[in-house]
Amino acid sequence: MFSGQGSQKPGMGLDLLDVPEVAEAFEAASDVLGFDAAAFLETVDQTTLNDTRHAQPMLACVSMGLGRALVARGLQPKAVLGFSLGQVSALAVSGMLSLEDAMRFVQRRSVAMAQAAEAHPGAMSALLKADPESAAALCAACAEGEVLVPANFNAPGQIVISGASEAVARAEAAWAAAGKRSSRLATSGAFHSPLMAEAAEEVAAFLETVDFAEPAIPLIDxxxxxxxxxxxxxxxxxxxxxxxxxxxxxxxxxxxxxATEFVEVGSGNVLVNLVKRIDKGVARTAVTDRASFEAFCARLDAAASSASAPTDNLA
Structure with missing residues (x-):
């Protein structure tokens, strides 16, 4: 699983630059963006990094590098899955796009989304103890002619709504009046809503220049x-x-x-925590830094050694 926007932090991935696949991802990012991606992450502050134009390519760079590194060391995923931005990282690890094309795509996508957010201001808010029916009803009741839609179906009891800022505020107030809690997301716009239509047009034009291969690893859309x-x-x-x-x-x-284990790669552990809410019975691992990467690689090495051990005593 590949982390979504919001998980980014200064310095992420820099303790793994000696891993060839991570280094390749940083090199591809630097070539596409026109500046040294590693140096940027070393000096950037959180506020600057949170800008969609920076957050998306930087997080995708780290996620793609880590994902490709694990596959190169023997991980054979049943599938790859991204969360929002993470789907771009999944494209590269699945083999549907080259590393370079995936980086070009995320750069164009991030700019288009930032521009759409500036042209059509909006917000996103997580509704706690929501189900699809109650979230849809709340949006219908509070839209008042503005855009307001369910945008992220995260886990049981957690649905994110997205839309015009005032419409989101009305929905939050109505949810609170019903004795329920919400949490405003630190996003720069109303992602995954009709307010991103202009960004979708930009992305559509760009993708006409990109060739997709069949995935070597299934990618869940x-x-x-x-x-x-x-x-x-x-x-x-x-x-x-x-x-x-x-x-x-x-x-x-x-x-x-x-599927019996879900491995989040990128930054943070938001997705493994969502998986826990969905099904506590499956294993969950986050690979986001040197220590977690080495620990997971040790597991892969141990599994490979076990598989190659003599089996004369087995029926």
């Missing part, structure tokens, strides 16, 4: 919560900007299909 084929990638990635992220449904489908 945020919009459909189903495996994504190369023929459907352009449309799915355009829809991704204006449609909800179905993370809860995606994780549940993977568990039903036999």
């Amino acid at each position: 945020n919009v459909s919560a189903a495996p994504l084929a190369s023929a459907d990638a352009r449309r799915a990635l355009v829809d991704h900007l204006t449609h909800p992220v179905r993370f809860d449904e995606s994780v549940s489908a993977l568990i039903a299909d036999g």
Whole structure:
């Protein structure tokens, strides 16, 4: 699983620059962005990094590097899954896009989304103890002609709404009046809502220049919560900007299909915590720094040694 925007922090990934795949990702980011990505993360402050234009490419750089490093060391994922921005990282690790094309895509995507947010100000808020029906009803009641939609289906009891700032504020007030809590997200715009339509147009034009391969590792699409084929990638990635992220449904489908462990790569542990809310019975691991990377690689080495041990005593 690949972390979404909001998990970024200064210095992330810098303790792994001696890992070849991480170094390659930083080199690709530097080439596309036109500045030294590692030096930027070494000196940037949190406020500057939180700008969508910086947050998305920097987090994708770290996530793609770590994901490709784990696969190179023997990890064989049943599937890859991103959360919002994380879906771009998943494209590179699945083999659907080259590292360079994925980085070009995230750079264009981040600029388009930032511009749309500036042109059409909005907000996002997490509703606690919400279900799809109550979230939809709240949006319908509080929109008052403005954009207000369910945007992220994170986990049971946690749904994010997105839309015009005043509409989101009305929904928060109504939710509070019903004795329930909400939490405003630190985003720069109303992502995964119709207010991102102009960004979707920009992304659609860019993706016409990109060739997609069939995935070597199945990629679960945020919009459909189903495996994504190369023929459907352009449309799915355009829809991704204006449609909800179905993370809860995606994780549940993977568990039903036999997945027993979820590994978050990138920064932070937001996704493993959401998986815990979805199903406490599956294993969860976050690989986000030197210590967690080395620990996971040791597991891979141990598993490889066990698999190659003599089996004369086995039936």
